Amino acid sequence: MGVFNTFYNTIAKRNSIFVPTIFATAFAFSISFDVGVTSFWDRWNQGKQWKDIRHKYVQDSE
Amino acid sequence: MAAVFFSKKALTAPPTVRTLASGVPSAPLVNFAVRSPAGHGHHEHGAVGPRSDAPARWAGGVSSSPVSGLSSKTFVSAPTTGVYQQRLLSTSAVCKDAPQVPDFSDYQAKSPSTNRGLAYFMIGSLGVLTASAAKSTVTEFLATMSASADVLALAKVEVELASIPEGKNVIIKWRGKPVFIRHRTQEEINEAKSTDWKTLRDPESDESRTKKPEWLVMLGVCTHLGCVPIGEAGDYGGWFCPCHGSHYDISGRIRKGPAPLNLEVPAYDFTEGDAKLIVG
Amino acid sequence: MLSRLPASSLKGLRSLAEARPSAARSAAQTASRVRFSSSSASSSAVKSFLDSRATLASATLLTVGSIAWYTHLYGSLPFLGEVHANSPAEEGLHPPHYPWSHGGLLDSFDHSSIRRGYQVYREVCAACHSLDRIAWRNLVGVSHSVDEVKAMAEEVEYEDGPNDQGEMFQRPGKLSDYMPPPYPNEEAARASNQGALPPDLSLIVKARHGGPDYIFALLTGYRDAPAGFEIRDGMNYNPYFPGNAISMARVLFDGLVEYEDGTPATTSQMAKDVVTFLNWAAEPEHDERKKAGLKAVILFSALTAISLYVKRYKWAPIKSRKIIYNPPADKGHH
Numbered sequence: 001m002g003v004f005n006t007f008y009n010t011i012a013k014r015n016s017i018f019v020p021t022i023f024a025t026a027f028a029f030s031i032s033f034d035v036g037v038t039s040f041w042d043r044w045n046q047g048k049q050w051k052d053i054r055h056k057y058v059q060d061s062e
Numbered sequence: 063m064a065a066v067f068f069s070k071k072a073l074t075a076p077p078t079v080r081t082l083a084s085g086v087p088s089a090p091l092v093n094f095a096v097r098s099p100a101g102h103g104h105h106e107h108g109a110v111g112p113r114s115d116a117p118a119r120w121a122g123g124v125s126s127s128p129v130s131g132l133s134s135k136t137f138v139s140a141p142t143t144g145v146y147q148q149r150l151l152s153t154s155a156v157c158k159d160a161p162q163v164p165d166f167s168d169y170q171a172k173s174p175s176t177n178r179g180l181a182y183f184m185i186g187s188l189g190v191l192t193a194s195a196a197k198s199t200v201t202e203f204l205a206t207m208s209a210s211a212d213v214l215a216l217a218k219v220e221v222e223l224a225s226i227p228e229g230k231n232v233i234i235k236w237r238g239k240p241v242f243i244r245h246r247t248q249e250e251i252n253e254a255k256s257t258d259w260k261t262l263r264d265p266e267s268d269e270s271r272t273k274k275p276e277w278l279v280m281l282g283v284c285t286h287l288g289c290v291p292i293g294e295a296g297d298y299g300g301w302f303c304p305c306h307g308s309h310y311d312i313s314g315r316i317r318k319g320p321a322p323l324n325l326e327v328p329a330y331d332f333t334e335g336d337a338k339l340i341v342g
Numbered sequence: 343m344l345s346r347l348p349a350s351s352l353k354g355l356r357s358l359a360e361a362r363p364s365a366a367r368s369a370a371q372t373a374s375r376v377r378f379s380s381s382s383a384s385s386s387a388v389k390s391f392l393d394s395r396a397t398l399a400s401a402t403l404l405t406v407g408s409i410a411w412y413t414h415l416y417g418s419l420p421f422l423g424e425v426h427a428n429s430p431a432e433e434g435l436h437p438p439h440y441p442w443s444h445g446g447l448l449d450s451f452d453h454s455s456i457r458r459g460y461q462v463y464r465e466v467c468a469a470c471h472s473l474d475r476i477a478w479r480n481l482v483g484v485s486h487s488v489d490e491v492k493a494m495a496e497e498v499e500y501e502d503g504p505n506d507q508g509e510m511f512q513r514p515g516k517l518s519d520y521m522p523p524p525y526p527n528e529e530a531a532r533a534s535n536q537g538a539l540p541p542d543l544s545l546i547v548k549a550r551h552g553g554p555d556y557i558f559a560l561l562t563g564y565r566d567a568p569a570g571f572e573i574r575d576g577m578n579y580n581p582y583f584p585g586n587a588i589s590m591a592r593v594l595f596d597g598l599v600e601y602e603d604g605t606p607a608t609t610s611q612m613a614k615d616v617v618t619f620l621n622w623a624a625e626p627e628h629d630e631r632k633k634a635g636l637k638a639v640i641l642f643s644a645l646t647a648i649s650l651y652v653k654r655y656k657w658a659p660i661k662s663r664k665i666i667y668n669p670p671a672d673k674g675h676h
Binding site: 052 | 352443448450451452453454457467483484485486487489490605633636637640641
Binding site: 120 | 516518641645654
């Protein structure tokens with residue numbers, strides 16, 4: 001029993017489980033993809049963006 | 063020549079094959095492009111054209127030359143001839159019943175159930191990505207319908223509260239409409255609070271209409287037909303609409319006249335330690 | 343030509359010429375032997391020629407090669423029109439390519455450079471050039487904090503109104519106000535600059551061929567006119583400017599401004615900062631655009647790959663099936 005067999009037996013066997021799983025995964029994916037790309041972007045452009053230099057000009061009162 | 067002339071009778075006899083000095087078999091004057099007879103009893107209306115199962119010329123085939131004798135070349139792995147078809151002039155091996163040539167086992171799924179799982183997984187992934195992309199498309203499209211940044215920048219108005227003395231009205235413009243700001247005195251607050259508001263036409267308590275009792279912020283548009291009421295006038299010491307005679311009290315509630323509702327309270331907030339009022 | 347060739351090559355030629363008729367003869371023989379019942383040999387030859395991979399490859403090569411040749415000859419792709427603000431003849435010296443901090447496909451603007459560039463614009467450029475399309479609020483979260491921008495905006499008086507008496511009045515600037523122009527109108531600008539109109543800088547990086555490279559080269563490229571080049575009074579020589587004579591004099595000199603973050607204010611440093619600022623002004627969506635592009639490329643590549651898999655999956659049984667026709671047994675005469 002491989003991974004794909006387990007996948008079929010637990011999720012894809014019933015359409016009533018398969019389709020909601022797809023939508024739930026899409027929701028989770030869009031968030032995690034956004035977070036992933038943003039973290040990569042921030043690492044790639046480290047020190048260049050406003051959030052990196054903001055602390056020099058703004059003293060947070062809170 | 064006579065041996066290979068295609069007469070009405072199908073050729074069944076093997077042609078003369080001789081051996082060259084080099085030991086290579088040679089069959090001169092054999093027509094390799096001859097088509098298969100359609101079978102007994104089909105002489106008159108046999109199929110025309112080359113045999114459908116014969117490999118094309120570019121795929122190789124048998125050729126004969128006086129020098130090299132018979133030679134057979136194959137450039138592609140051609141499908142084997144089916145067993146149900148008669149092979150007449152064959153120098154190759156006999157076609158087997160169930161040949162596994164070519165061997166497709168490399169291409170076949172090792173396990174049909176795993177293959178099924180993989181297929182469902184891929185199609186599920188396609189659905190996940192498509193749903194995610196579709197959701198982004200829709201939300202981004204809807205975002206274009208909201209107000210643009212320059213409109214939103216104009217949508218807020220800041221007012222310095224220190225410049226308004228107690229007991230005075232100030233009218234400012236906000237999104238093209240007048241906004242009344244009144245710095246109420248303690249007596250006015252007491253009066254507004256002591257009113258039995260449950261019996262009013264549009265029952266609202268003074269506490270629900272103000273965030274801080276000394277500051278009353280309202281849209282200066284009469285709820286009757288949209289005139290601008292006059293401040294510090296009317297029977298109740300609040301506002302009076304000159305158009306049709308609506309009287310509002312010191313909390314902006316309708317007390318007398320044709321207007322159906324109290325003066326509207328916009329969204330506002332105090333910032334910087336109550337020194338500023340932001341409407342919007 | 344032939345006389346200069348050695349004899350051996352001629353011999354080879356002759357033997358080749360001899361070989362050819364014999365080959366043709368044998369080919370004719372085999373053809374005459376083979377072609378008894380087939381009438382489709384020639385058409386199948388055409389068909390196999392059309393089907394062959396060599397034909398496909400050579401036709402592709404020919405197409406790509408001729409497009410490449412055309413591009414090499416004329417410098418543009420065939421059948422695709424191009425629009426240039428300047429014709430090549432009057433373009434001036436082509437600016438070199440500078441390694442901008444935002445040059446790469448995934449590089450964002452250097453926002454501290456934008457902040458310094460704003461300072462250069464405010465202290466130097468704003469004396470003559472407007473920046474009409476940038477509002478104070480645009481600087482918030484890009485190069486300055488809200489409080490800084492509010493303070494800067496309040497230093498400028500804007501006309502507003504009408505008030506209750508129907509009169510216009512002056513009030514301090516707000517976040518929603520746009521950058522104040524140095525001149526009230528075009529005529530005033532021309533009158534103060536000997537007839538030359540300082541262009542608005544909001545979109546200047548997009549509006550000039552060469553973009554940031556050109557602006558940087560122009561700002562740092564002032565030098566003495568070469569011998570023989572006539573410069574009219576009030577004009578300045580700049581090799582990068584189309585026509586080489588520009589009304590704007592050199593404005594950036596070492597130490598002209600004092601950066602708050604201690605960066606040495608050399609001419610090239612100021613030019614780089616102000617060009618980065620102007621590039622941001624022309625493309626404020628730049629950072630978000632590159633980030634969205636990265637996302638789109640990843641997402642659509644994945645979608646394409648999976649679509650190909652699904653296509654193969656759906657077509658495999660259709661392509662590998664075999665349709666067999668078994669003729670009914672003949673019950674006629676034998």
